[in-house]
Amino acid sequence: MGSIAIRMVQHFFYCPHRWGLLEIDRAWAENYFVVKADLLHKRTHDPEKSYTIRGKKVFTDVPVWNDQPEYDLYGVTDCLEATRDANGVTIDDSGETYRQCLVEYKPTKPKDRDFHPEDAMQLYEQKLCVDSVFGGDCDAVLYYADVQKRIPVPLREQKEAFDKTLKDALMQMRRYEEAGVIPPIRKGQKCSGCSMKDLCMPKSGKKKSLRDEIAACLREDTV
Numbered sequence: 001m002g003s004i005a006i007r008m009v010q011h012f013f014y015c016p017h018r019w020g021l022l023e024i025d026r027a028w029a030e031n032y033f034v035v036k037a038d039l040l041h042k043r044t045h046d047p048e049k050s051y052t053i054r055g056k057k058v059f060t061d062v063p064v065w066n067d068q069p070e071y072d073l074y075g076v077t078d079c080l081e082a083t084r085d086a087n088g089v090t091i092d093d094s095g096e097t098y099r100q101c102l103v104e105y106k107p108t109k110p111k112d113r114d115f116h117p118e119d120a121m122q123l124y125e126q127k128l129c130v131d132s133v134f135g136g137d138c139d140a141v142l143y144y145a146d147v148q149k150r151i152p153v154p155l156r157e158q159k160e161a162f163d164k165t166l167k168d169a170l171m172q173m174r175r176y177e178e179a180g181v182i183p184p185i186r187k188g189q190k191c192s193g194c195s196m197k198d199l200c201m202p203k204s205g206k207k208k209s210l211r212d213e214i215a216a217c218l219r220e221d222t223v
């Protein structure tokens with residue numbers, strides 16, 4: 001397995017089985033939540049909407065990556081703000097230096113007025129990529145559209161924990177991918193809002209994907 005898209009890591013954190021259906025079975029289904037998130041991202045991911053406000057440059061749709069072997073991640077940031085700062089990084093050939101702030105948009109509301117852990121993980125992955133591309137140490141916040149509020153995430157303070165969780169997940173994803181196996185449904189998995197429910201049928205007792213079933217049939221045929 002080569003580079004991994006940040007959005008696929010999010011699927012894995014939400015539900016490893018869902019990630020497997022998408023990445024290994026190449027299945028896909030949309031629902032209200034998927035469409036809403038898609039619309040919000042389309043509105044923010046518009047390169048034509050990069051602008052400057054009160055000395056702050058705002059860029060949308062910025063491709064970023066981190067090709068260190070332990071990560072090998074890539075993605076697109078919703079919004080990257082740059083404010084002039086003598087201790088910042090260069091972002092163009094103007095010779096100016098800037099402090100960067102990464103903003104990830106969520107079409108939901110915070111959890112008990114705080115961020116959702118999986119959203120924080122996504123922000124951590126994006127920060128790894130932004131810092132790798134620009135060579136700085138950017139700030140990072142989540143923006144929850146339902147309450148129109150920014151929530152900072154202590155990525156620096158809890159770097160060790162975020163890093164360990166991410167590396168564990170990436171290792172598992174690569175192992176499943178190499179083996180061509182879809183992870184089983186996690187015990188206690190929350191399925192509300194999942195667009196794959198009709199394909200997955202989590203309560204039906206069906207735990208195997210189509211690919212697993214075919215593989216099982218082929219094995220039986222060769223016995």
Ligand code: SF4
Nearest residue numbers: 015018191194197200
């Ligand atoms: S329905 Fe539940 S178990 Fe199935 S893919 Fe969605 S979240 Fe995972």
